[in-house]
Amino acid sequence: MARRNRRKRLPQDPVEAVIESLSHDGRGVARIEGKAIFIDFALAGETVQFRYTKTHSKFDEGRAIEITNPAADRVEAKCQHFGVCGGCSLMHMSPEAQLILKQNTLMEQMHHFGQVAPQQWLEPLTGPLWGYRRKARLGVKHVPKKERVLVGFREKGTPYLALLEQCEVLDPRVGSRLADLGEMIAGLAAYNRIAQIEVAMDDEHVALVFRNLDDLSDSDQQILIQFGQENNFWIYLQSGGPDTVTPIWPASPQLSYAPESGLTMNFEPNDFTQVNASINQKMIQKAMALLEVSEQDRVLDLFCGLGNFSLPLAKRVSEVVGVEGDAALVRHAQNNATLNNLDNAVFELADLTKTTLKEYPWAKAGFNKILLDPPRSGAFEVLPQLAELGAERIVYVSCNPATLARDAGELVNNLGYTLVSAGIMDMFPHTSHVESIAVFEKT
Numbered sequence: 328m329a330r331r332n333r334r335k336r337l338p339q340d341p342v343e344a345v346i347e348s349l350s351h352d353g354r355g356v357a358r359i360e361g362k363a364i365f366i367d368f369a370l371a372g373e374t375v376q377f378r379y380t381k382t383h384s385k386f387d388e389g390r391a392i393e394i395t396n397p398a399a400d401r402v403e404a405k406c407q408h409f410g411v412c413g414g415c416s417l418m419h420m421s422p423e424a425q426l427i428l429k430q431n432t433l434m435e436q437m438h439h440f441g442q443v444a445p446q447q448w449l450e451p452l453t454g455p456l457w458g459y460r461r462k463a464r465l466g467v468k469h470v471p472k473k474e475r476v477l478v479g480f481r482e483k484g485t486p487y488l489a490l491l492e493q494c495e496v497l498d499p500r501v502g503s504r505l506a507d508l509g510e511m512i513a514g515l516a517a518y519n520r521i522a523q524i525e526v527a528m529d530d531e532h533v534a535l536v537f538r539n540l541d542d543l544s545d546s547d548q549q550i551l552i553q554f555g556q557e558n559n560f561w562i563y564l565q566s567g568g569p570d571t572v573t574p575i576w577p578a579s580p581q582l583s584y585a586p587e588s589g590l591t592m593n594f595e596p597n598d599f600t601q602v603n604a605s606i607n608q609k610m611i612q613k614a615m616a617l618l619e620v621s622e623q624d625r626v627l628d629l630f631c632g633l634g635n636f637s638l639p640l641a642k643r644v645s646e647v648v649g650v651e652g653d654a655a656l657v658r659h660a661q662n663n664a665t666l667n668n669l670d671n672a673v674f675e676l677a678d679l680t681k682t683t684l685k686e687y688p689w690a691k692a693g694f695n696k697i698l699l700d701p702p703r704s705g706a707f708e709v710l711p712q713l714a715e716l717g718a719e720r721i722v723y724v725s726c727n728p729a730t731l732a733r734d735a736g737e738l739v740n741n742l743g744y745t746l747v748s749a750g751i752m753d754m755f756p757h758t759s760h761v762e763s764i765a766v767f768e769k770t
Contacts, residue, residue: 341376341392344369351432352759353417355391366391367483368410368419370398380484400424405457406495413483415496415757422756426451429751429761436728437749441736445765449750452613454605456756460497461528462602465505467512467538469519476509476518496757500533501526504558508535511554515547525565527596529582530604534596536563536572552576569597569655586611587639592663598656599632603754610724610752610764611639617748617766618696618722620644627694627716629679629709630701634660634672636724640698641672648689649674680708685715693717698724705730710737714744714769721767726754728761735765743770 344357355369376393404418479491494502525536555562601607631649725731754762
């Protein structure tokens with residue numbers, strides 16, 4: 328007889344717990360009968376009433392429903408949807424405490440995964456706390472029971488879209504218009520065939536890319552165009568993959584931003600750009616200073632994207648070579664170099680997880696300085712080649728402290744580098760996401 332897979336029934340009554348510490352994702356950590364419990368919306372030092380949400384063999388999960396003695400770091404969440412929307416997890420924590428949590432996360436990951444520590448910890452880079460987000464992917468779903476089209480982010484811990492009126496961290500040009508977007512889509516004949524909206528903004532313009540699962544009628548397209556004209560939104564359709572993104576109003580839109588004064592960076596709505604324009608500008612200046620660039624330097628910018636760092640580098644050094652694995656980004660980066668009259672910036676296509684860099688003609692002369700800005704998976708595969716290229720100084724920008732720590736351990740413990748300094752950059756306030764930067768010197 329087949330054994331039935333019976334899921335253990337969750338306790339239904341509230342349980343009291345004392346929060347001992349915080350996890351890296353900002354959840355309170357308590358112990359009941361020796362078993363760790365990760366509790367949403369609880370802070371260190373608090374006594375809380377919580378309900379179990381999941382059980383596992385080695386730990387459990389829960390959600391605070393009452394705070395008996397609030398911590399000094401607790402603040403009232405500004406967003407009315409906090410706790411329902413899964414987009415932000417730290418809005419109940421003061422901004423100062425959020426920075427400390429992120430600094431501690433980087434410090435602990437460096438120790439745990441890399442067995443390293445920097446000679447100096449850098450002061451955090453900070454910027455606006457609200458309305459900072461200029462890139463987002465909004466889900467769209469017609470929900471008959473709610474008699475409306477929902478636009479926004481998923482509920483915390485579920486695959487369902489949350490019922491949102493606004494988003495406090497999204498730039499208010501869109502963050503205050505979620506309900507209006509849903510109402511407009513509800514008026515389309517294809518109201519249930521719009522899957523998502525890709526949002527991309529610059530200082531002056533808002534691009535909305537509607538992912539249409541079916542071709543839209545002329546009347547539906549006209550509704551979208553009218554909505555764009557009335558609200559100063561640029562309207563695009565995307566019927567398939569990224570190469571199908573097509574503007575329908577205006578005819579030839581062009582988004583752009585200034586990575587620093589005197590530079591213009593053109594980009595398309597589906598290109599990768601940093602979501603926080605203020606932190607991005609500060610990050611670029613910090614990277615230039617930490618790399619200690621001069622007119623004699625030949626710099627390699629790996630995972631260069633659009634040239635976010637490459638073009639500011641080109642203004643300061645003899646030559647910069649940007650390497651990227653996405654052909655469209657390489658093409659856009661080269662176009663941006665031409666746009667800014669920078670003939671000392673060259674961009675190359677290469678898969679940096681598999682490439683032997685020194686086999687390329689542009690790598691023969693070597694590089695004395697290198698900037699890395701890899702994806703979440705890090706840059707482990709390419710690290711052994713950096714010393715071979717003659718890099719005496721490396722600046723590493725990271726969106727994942729665990730892979731930065733792993734790579735830092737490799738550079739320091741096996742490849743002859745010293746970890747000079749490291750610190751966090753608060754690219755995503757009110758979330759547990761940790762952006763960081765580190766500097767390495769050849770020993």
